[in-house]
Amino acid sequence: EEKKREQWGSRMGLILAVAGNAIGLGNFLRFPVQAASNGGGAFMIPYFIFFLLVGIPLMWMEWGIGRYGGKFGHGSSPGMFDVLWNNKISKYFGALGLFVSTVIMIYYTYIESWTLGYSFLSIAKSYFGLQNFDMMKSFLYSYQGRETSQFFDGYITAYIFFLITFILNFWVLYKGISKGIEKLAKIAMPLLFLFAIIIAIRVITLGTPDPTHPENSIANGFGFIWNPDFSKLDDPKVWLAAAGQIFFTLSLGMGTIHAYASYLKPKDDIALSGLATASTNEFAEVILGGSIAIPLSVAFFGIATTTAMAKGGSFDLGFASMPLVFEKIPFGEFFGFLWFLLLFFAGITSSVAMGQQVMAFLEDEFGFSRKKSTIVFGSFVFLSIHFVIFFLKYGYLDEMDYWAGTFGLVVFALIESIIFMWIFGAEKAWDEINSGAEIKIPRIFFYIMKYITPTLLLIVMVWWLINDAIPILLLKNIPESNIPYVIAARVFMVGMLGLLFYLIHKSWKRKESRV
Numbered sequence: 001e002e003k004k005r006e007q008w009g010s011r012m013g014l015i016l017a018v019a020g021n022a023i024g025l026g027n028f029l030r031f032p033v034q035a036a037s038n039g040g041g042a043f044m045i046p047y048f049i050f051f052l053l054v055g056i057p058l059m060w061m062e063w064g065i066g067r068y069g070g071k072f073g074h075g076s077s078p079g080m081f082d083v084l085w086n087n088k089i090s091k092y093f094g095a096l097g098l099f100v101s102t103v104i105m106i107y108y109t110y111i112e113s114w115t116l117g118y119s120f121l122s123i124a125k126s127y128f129g130l131q132n133f134d135m136m137k138s139f140l141y142s143y144q145g146r147e148t149s150q151f152f153d154g155y156i157t158a159y160i161f162f163l164i165t166f167i168l169n170f171w172v173l174y175k176g177i178s179k180g181i182e183k184l185a186k187i188a189m190p191l192l193f194l195f196a197i198i199i200a201i202r203v204i205t206l207g208t209p210d211p212t213h214p215e216n217s218i219a220n221g222f223g224f225i226w227n228p229d230f231s232k233l234d235d236p237k238v239w240l241a242a243a244g245q246i247f248f249t250l251s252l253g254m255g256t257i258h259a260y261a262s263y264l265k266p267k268d269d270i271a272l273s274g275l276a277t278a279s280t281n282e283f284a285e286v287i288l289g290g291s292i293a294i295p296l297s298v299a300f301f302g303i304a305t306t307t308a309m310a311k312g313g314s315f316d317l318g319f320a321s322m323p324l325v326f327e328k329i330p331f332g333e334f335f336g337f338l339w340f341l342l343l344f345f346a347g348i349t350s351s352v353a354m355g356q357q358v359m360a361f362l363e364d365e366f367g368f369s370r371k372k373s374t375i376v377f378g379s380f381v382f383l384s385i386h387f388v389i390f391f392l393k394y395g396y397l398d399e400m401d402y403w404a405g406t407f408g409l410v411v412f413a414l415i416e417s418i419i420f421m422w423i424f425g426a427e428k429a430w431d432e433i434n435s436g437a438e439i440k441i442p443r444i445f446f447y448i449m450k451y452i453t454p455t456l457l458l459i460v461m462v463w464w465l466i467n468d469a470i471p472i473l474l475l476k477n478i479p480e481s482n483i484p485y486v487i488a489a490r491v492f493m494v495g496m497l498g499l500l501f502y503l504i505h506k507s508w509k510r511k512e513s514r515v
């Protein structure tokens with residue numbers, strides 16, 4: 001017999017959970033780096049254009065697809081596509097949603113575990129006394145086990161924090177929607193905002209930390225991100241970086257929003273909730289995420305060094321430059337602790353979202369219990385993360401991040417917008433989104449969703465295909481020594497996609513034979 005689908009406990013809990021899904025490391029680590037390295041204030045112009053024309057519309061579509069799929073008992077994209085498009089092949093497109101969120105979960109959980117580790121290392125003052133950026137970086141590399149040095153004994157510290165992080169994630173998933181994910185969000189999200197506000201206030205009141213370098217000030221730090229450099233606006237790279245940030249930060253194009261929305265009641269509002277969660281993410285990103293790492297770094301190290309740090313990647317800014325600042329300010333160990341714990345809360349409320357879709361797939365399509373899903377999926381993720389841990393310095397993580405976290409999202413978003421707006425039908429989709437709505441979505445969004453969003457997605461996808469995906473696929477610019485590991489990452493991903501096709505095939509066979 002059918003068991004009853006889980007549901008969210010309260011409206012507030014749902015909003016916090018979806019905000020938790022969206023607000024992640026992307027807001028506090030990825031956004032500042034993207035903004036700083038793509039023209040500062042000029043970046044914000046394409047960023048907001050994509051937010052309006054792609055972010056918001058896709059957010060509504062994904063809530064709509066998810067709530068609709070949930071009515072038929074589906075919490076993952078294969079089942080959702082199957083009910084939207086009555087065709088034998090439609091469910092196989094849904095494999096991409098499971099693929100993207102699982103791959104991201106595999107590396108994201110590991111990065112998340114560094115944040116937990118670093119919150120302890122901050123309060124323990126372990127990195128205090130390291131004099132410069134290179135030493136801080138060496139500390140990070142040693143933590144990650146990439147470098148042997150005096151700081152850490154191999155992988156052991158990182159591994160312990162990874163185990164704790166992993167167990168917490170799967171514990172929450174095991175507890176389920178209202179008792180696990182919702183409860184976590186109700187604790188973690190208010191704390192995250194509180195910590196972010198405390199740190200942002202500390203940042204703003206720092207002024208000019210070194211009077212002999214008056215140009216290195218918090219004010220100039222804000223200026224650095226916010227003064228538009230319009231000369232960059234005709235560079236397509238800036239537009240694509242903005243698009244990529246919008247997808248990643250709003251958790252679009254991977255099925256995690258759908259999974260959460262599938263636990264709504266059929267008449268629950270999605271118009272206002274979707275808008276509220278998207279706006280909350282933007283507040284956390286632009287206001288809070290934009291007020292911490294970059295202004296601090298400029299105030300202490302100047303614009304040139306900060307640019308160099310930002311170009312070195314998201315990890316340098318968060319894990320090397322921020323610790324350098326913390327050791328310089330009063331009660332720095334305490335602010336460091338808050339900063340990394342904030343990142344951990346942001347991370348874990350996102351990684352459980354990636355996992356939930358797969359849990360739903362196993363429960364809904366195979367009839368697994370939550371316990372069985374936790375064990376099966378947990379074992380798979382656990383084993384897979386080991387490659388990320390041990391192959392970190394050979395570009396294994398970056399390869400996964402590119403195909404799933406950058407390219408895959410757009411492909412999935414394009415597919416879902418075509419299935420929902422064109423195959424299921426724009427009028428039906430519009431009615432679905434507006435049913436139970438507590439606000440009236442302006443009709444112009446009907447046309448945006450039908451024509452503009454898919455067109456922009458297609459343009460972004462084709463541009464990336466030609467300029468990045470194909471060169472990367474052909475191993476251009478990949479150091480010789482990394483090639484075996486990059487190929488290993490690809491074999492893993494292709495194998496996983498094959499496994500997903502097989503599982504989808506099998507579960508539908510199983511259901512057909514029961515009828």
Ligand code: PHE
Pocket residue numbers: 021022023024025026027101104248249250251254256350351353354
């Ligand atoms: N949106 C999250 C962030 O900003 C990342 C994320 C990706 C969350 C995929 C869920 C699914 O960090």
Ligand code: NA
Pocket residue numbers: 022023024026027248249250251281285
């Ligand atoms: Na985000």
